[in-house]
Amino acid sequence: MIxxxxxxxxxxxxxxxxxxxxxGISRGELTTGERLPAARDLADSLDVxxxxxxxxxxxxxxxxxxxxxxxxxxxxxxxxTGDTAALHAAVRALADEAARLGTSPQTxxxxxxxxxx
Amino acid sequence: MIxxxxxxxxxxxxxxxxxxxxxGISRGELTTGERLPAARDLADSLDVxxxxxxxxxxxxxxxxxxxxxxxxxxxxxxxxTGDTAALHAAVRALADEAARLGTSPQTxxxxxxxxxx
DNA sequence: CACTTGTTCTAGTAGCACTAGAACAACTAG
DNA sequence: CTAGTTGTTCTAGTGCTACTAGAACAAGTG
Numbered sequence: 001m002i003x004x005x006x007x008x009x010x011x012x013x014x015x016x017x018x019x020x021x022x023x024g025i026s027r028g029e030l031t032t033g034e035r036l037p038a039a040r041d042l043a044d045s046l047d048v049x050x051x052x053x054x055x056x057x058x059x060x061x062x063x064x065x066x067x068x069x070x071x072x073x074x075x076x077x078x079x080x081t082g083d084t085a086a087l088h089a090a091v092r093a094l095a096d097e098a099a100r101l102g103t104s105p106q107t108x109x110x111x112x113x114x115x116x117x
Numbered sequence: 118m119i120x121x122x123x124x125x126x127x128x129x130x131x132x133x134x135x136x137x138x139x140x141g142i143s144r145g146e147l148t149t150g151e152r153l154p155a156a157r158d159l160a161d162s163l164d165v166x167x168x169x170x171x172x173x174x175x176x177x178x179x180x181x182x183x184x185x186x187x188x189x190x191x192x193x194x195x196x197x198t199g200d201t202a203a204l205h206a207a208v209r210a211l212a213d214e215a216a217r218l219g220t221s222p223q224t225x226x227x228x229x230x231x232x233x234x
Numbered sequence: 235c236a237c238t239t240g241t242t243c244t245a246g247t248a249g250c251a252c253t254a255g256a257a258c259a260a261c262t263a264g
Numbered sequence: 265c266t267a268g269t270t271g272t273t274c275t276a277g278t279g280c281t282a283c284t285a286g287a288a289c290a291a292g293t294g
Binding site: 018019020022023025026063080081082084086087088090091092093094095097098100101102103104105106107108109110111112113114115116 | 135136137139140142143180197198199201203204205207208209210211212214215217218219220221222223224225226227228229230231232233
Binding site: 186189 | 281282283284285290291292293
């Protein structure tokens with residue numbers, strides 16, 4: 001899996017990393033048992049501090065998405081169950097509808113957050 | 118319109134305010150020409166600094182959602198056009214699907230953000 | 235004219251994100 | 265068993281953002 005971060009995004013780097021793993025798992029690009037890069041390696045290749053990567057991994061552990069063990073690294077714990085196809089279709093449908101109406105991304109996201117609450 | 122903020126939410130107060138106005142407009146609870154509370158008043162009732170409220174209003178102005186004029190205050194500029202019913206239905210459909218699969222809110226939001234990019 | 239309300243400016247405080255380095259503990263592989 | 269890997273924990277420092285506070289000002293309202 002390829003990780004990309006944008007230091008100017010305004011979103012914390014560790015949040016960006018965690019988000020990419022969440023999306024990867026949901027899309028099936030990351031499967032149960034698969035190993036994420038060692039924190040030190042990933043930090044090096046992204047030119048970021050180790051602690052930043054570790055914070056992302058710990059967020060994912062708190063969500064139950066990965067397991068962390070010394071010597072073994074970060075391993076994907078939960079793979080998306082059920083048909084994620086419907087979920088992704090719903091995501092696409094919403095994005096399409098928003099584009100059709102010209103609704104700003106921020107508004108759409110706020111509406112979704114409100115609904116998920 | 119009733120405004121609520123949560124200082125412990127981790128999200129900036131001015132973002133919370135702006136988000137509520139965006140949602141209100143999209144839902145038709147705020148209509149074109151309607152006036153938002155004066156920044157000083159809203160700041161008082163929320164026990165927040167005036168500058169915080171004004172920052173929210175300025176964000177909304179940058180999005181073209183409200184107009185700001187001295188002496189008159191913040192007025193809703195653009196009302197949602199087209200059938201927002203379909204948009205809100207799509208939002209509900211996505212939230213339902215996520216709940217059915219047990220997908221975390223953060224994952225759903227990340228998926229949507231990715232799709233909106 | 236008095237009043238309302240956004241605009242702009244200065245200034246200070248608190249917390250978070252990120253970096254840096256080090257020592258340590260658990261696990262893996264040879 | 266030994267050496268290497270990798271997460272865990274701790275301390276510490278820097279920079280930026282959010283928020284607060286107070287004041288003077290400008291444009292519009294009634």
